[in-house]
Amino acid sequence: MAATTGRTRAIARALTALLPMAPYADIEAIRAAAGARDMREMPASIAVWLATIAHVRHAHTDYDRLLAEGYDRDAARFFVVDEINRTLTRWRATRLLDGEESE
Known part of the structure; x- marks a missing residue:
């Protein structure tokens, strides 16, 4: 359980750092997606x-x-x-999507 709790905290920190002004409903949807099973092998900041x-x-x-x-x-x-x-700009994100960036 400690790993899950650590992961949850890491995701919360990454969300706060990336999206300081995002609406709660959006943050919760992003938190759930970042915590999904297929994202677990990634660092929290990348998953977020x-x-x-x-x-x-x-x-x-x-x-x-x-x-x-x-x-x-x-x-x-x-x-x-x-x-x-x-x-992302409305949410005061600390990073924007580069048009050349692949996901």
Whole structure:
């Protein structure tokens, strides 16, 4: 249980460092995703970053609509980078998504 508690604390610290002004509902969704089984092998800061980008992409952009319209994943991701960064900026994120960055 100590490892789980340590991991939970590491995720909480990473969330606080990355997203100081994010809304509680968004933070909780990101926390859950970062704590998922498939993220456990990653450092907490990387798990939080990947969970943040995935959450913002699906919850705060037109990404899913673009996919439904027939865009492939890479094209849809390209078109929502600015929307993702606007959301991250509102949340005072300490890191933004680079359009050239691969996940």
